[in-house]
C-alpha cells in the first residue's frame with residue numbers, strides 16, 4: 556500500500572503548487588488523476604518518486620517512510636516505483652528486450668549493462684513482461700521499427716520488469732490515437748490488477764478516466780477536490796475539478812458514463 560500524508564510542494568519558496576495532499580493507493584488499484592493544465596499532476600508524480608522532493612509531508616510504501624531515509628535505503632524504496640512516460644523514452648536502435656532490460660538496470664551489475672550481457676534470470680523477467688503486454692513476437696525487433704502504441708506497450712513492459720509496487724504514468728496516451736490509447740490503458744490496468752501493482756496515472760481525457768480507473772482523483776489548483784469511484788463523477792464534481800468549464804457535451808458524457816458504470820456494477824453485484 557502506498558500512502559501520501561500531508562504533502563506540500565513549492566518551488567524556490569514560492570506559493571505552494573501542491574497543498575495538503577493525502578492519498579492511499581492499494582495494490583492493484585488503478586487511480587487516474589484528472590485536472591486542468593497547471594493543476595499539479597506532473598509535480599505530484601515527480602514528488603512521489605523524489606525526482607522533485609516534497610517540501611513537506613511523507614510518502615510511505617508498505618508502511619516504510621521514504622523521507623529521512625539514508626541514501627541507500629531511499630534508493631531501495633525508489634526501485635519499488637516505476638515510471639511510464641508520455642513519449643515512452645525508448646532507445647530506438649536497441650531491441651525491445653534490451654529496452655525492457657533497462658527496467659532491471661538497478662539490479663544489474665554495471666559491467667553487464669555496458670557489455671549488454673544479461674543474466675538468464677533478468678532475461679526471463681524481461682521476456683515475461685514483454686509477453687504480458689502482448690509483444691512476445693516483437694521481443695527482438697528494433698524499438699524504432701514499432702508503432703507508437705507498440706512502443707508504449709514496451710514502455711509498460713519496462714516498468715513491469717522493474718517488479719515495482721507502484722507505477723506512475725504521466726499522460727501515457729497523450730501521443731496515441733483513440734484505438735491505441737484504449738489498448739494501452741487496458742493493458743496497463745489488467746496487468747497491474749493481475750500483479751497487484753498500484754497505478755497512479757495522469758490523464759487529460761475524462762472519458763478514458765471513467766472507462767479505465769477504479770478510482771479518480773480530481774486535482775485543481777494544487778488541492779484534491781474529488782477522490783472517489785468513477786460512477787460518483789457528476790456535473791458538480793467536473794465543475795470543481797475544471798472551474799468555469801460549462802460544457803454541455805462534457806456534462807452529458809459524464810452523466811451517461813456514470814449511469815452506465817452504476818448499471819454494470821449493479822448487474823455484477825446481482826450475478827455475484
Ligand SMILES: Nc1ncnc2c1ncn2[C@@H]1O[C@H](COP(=O)(O)OP(=O)(O)OP(=O)(O)O)[C@@H](O)[C@H]1O
Nearest residue numbers: 566572590591592593594595596597598599757759
Ligand atoms: N520546476 C519548476 N519550477 C517552478 N515551477 C514549476 C516547476 N514545475 C512545475 N512548476 C509549476 O507548478 C505548477 C503545476 O505544474 P504541473 O506541470 O505539475 O501541472 P500539470 O497539472 O501536470 O499540467 P499539465 O497537464 O499541463 O501537464 C505550474 O504552475 C507550474 O508552472
